Amino acid sequence: MYVPASVDSDRPQQRVLEAATEIPGGHVTGWAAFAWAGARWFDGLDGNGNARPVPIVITNHRYRSRPGILLTAERLPLSQWYVLDGVSGTHPLRSAAYEARRASSLRRAVVVLDMALQTDRISIAELVEHAGTLNGWYGVEQFRQAIGLADENSWSPMEPEMRLHWELDLGLPRPLCNHPIFDLAGNHIGTPDLLDVEAGVVGEYDGGLHLAGERRASDIQRESLFRRAGLEYVTMTSIDRRDPTQFLRRTKEARERVLRLGPERRWTVDQPAWWTPTVTVEQRRSLTAADRERFLRHRAA
Template structure:
C-alpha cells in the first residue's frame, strides 16, 4: 500500500502499479474495486486522493511519463507557486505539459506531450519530479497562451514567485528562433511587470495600457505623503494623471476588509489622487470600467497646484518592487515584507 507523502502541507500520493502481493500497490482485484482510482495507464492511487489538486495532477502525469520533464504551469505548481493551479481563465483544467526527447506514447487524458528541443542546462529535479527550469517553463507557458493577455498574466505571475526575472526571460526569448509561439512571447515581454500580485491586477493593467494607452503605471508601489509617511500601496497608479486603480474581488466586499478599503480610498483622495475600482463583472465587459477610468483621469488632470504625494520612498524604506530587490532580502525580511495578498 503506498504511503502518502506530505509536501508543503499537502498530502500527495505517487501512483503505483499493480502488485500481486498487495504490499507496494493494489492487487488486480483491488485495482478493479472502488478503493482505487486509475491515474493513467497501468498506474493507480487510492480513490480518496484528490485528483483535482494541481500538485497531485503534476505528480500523476510525471509518473505516467517518467522519461519526460514537466514544464509550463506545472513547473510552478510543483514549486508551490500560488497562482499556477492548472486551470484556464474560465476555471477549466488544462493538461500538464511534458517535454520528451522522443515520443513513443499514445495520448492520455491529463497531460500533453511536446518534443521541442531541450538542453540539459534547462533540466532539473525537485522532490523526485523531473522538470525544466523556471525560465524555460514560463516561456513555454507564454508561447502557448491563447492570447496576449494570457501570455502577460502567466509571465507576471512567474515574476511574482521570484523564480525568474524579466531580464532572464527576455534574454531567453532572444535566443529562440523558429519556435512555436515565439512572436507572442516577444510581444508580451514589454508589458510584463515584476510586481503584479494577482492575475486580475495584470488584466486591469493591460486594459489601461492596451485599450486606453496609459503608459506610466506603477504596480503595487508604495505611495507616500510629502513628509515621508506611507499612505498605502495601490494595485495600480497612473503616474501621469494621478489615478489609483484597485481590483476588488470577493474578499473586499464585506466586513473589516471593506472598512479598510474605504479608509484607504479616503487617504488617497486627501492627497489629491482620483480613484477607480474594477470588479468581477468588469472582466466580462470592461467598457464601463474603461469609461470610469477616463472620467477619473479627466478629473485628476483638472486639479491645480503641486502634487501632495510621491512614490519616492524615504531613506529607511526597504523597496521590494523588483525581483532583484526581493531576491536580495534575508529570510526574516521576506517573511516580514512579502506577506501574501489576495485580490
C-alpha cells in the same frame, strides 16, 4: 502504482505527480512545473474553470498525448531541466516561455509572465536573454511582445488584466504596479494595485474578498487616505472582467477630471531612507528569509 481514495486527484500538484508518473523520462513544463514548485497562481485551470492538461516535454516518441496529458517533443538541453521532490521539470525560464508562447492571447501571455515573475525565480532581464535563444520557435514573437508588457511586481492575475486595459485599450502611460505612495513628510499612505503617476490616478481591483467585514472597511479607509492626498480613485470589479466597458469609461473620466482640476499633489513615490524597496525581482532576491516573511507576506493575502 495506485492513488488512495482519500487523495484529492483534482489538486494541481497531485495531477502533476500522476501525469509525471505515467511518462517516465518526461519533464513537466509550463504551468505544471510552477505548480509542482508551489507557485500560488498556477492552478492548471482555463478561463472557464476546466482542468488543463499537464504539459510534459519528451525526448523520445514512445508515448502519445492522452486525456489530462499534453506531450511536446521540443528540444530540451540538459541545462534546462532539473528534479524537484522526485519529479523532473523544466527550468522556470523554459516553463514560463512555454506558457507564454502557447497562451491563447497576448494578454493571457502577459498574465502568465507576471505571475511567473512574482515567484522571483525569474526576472525580466533573464526572460529577454532566454527569448534570444528561441529564434524560430513556435509562438516566440508573442513571448517577446509579452515580455515588453510584463511587470515584476504584480501580486495577482487581475492586476495585469487591469493594467493592460489602461495601456492597450486606453493608451495611457504604463502605471506603476504595487508601488508604495508616501505623503510629503515621508509617511506611507498606501500601496495601490496601479498608479498613474502622470495624472495621479489610483486603480484598485475589488474581488469577492473585498465586499464584506473588516476588508471592506479597510478598503474604504484606504480610498479616503488616497483622496485626502490629492489622488483620484477608480475601482475594477469582477463584473468588469467580463465586460470592461464601464471600467474604461470610469478610468477615462477620473483621469480627465483630475487633470482638469489639477489638485495640489500631497503625495510622492520617492521612497524615504527607512523604507525597504521590494518592487523588483533583484530587490526581493536580496532579502533575507526573515525579511521576505516580513515584507512580502502581503503578496499571499
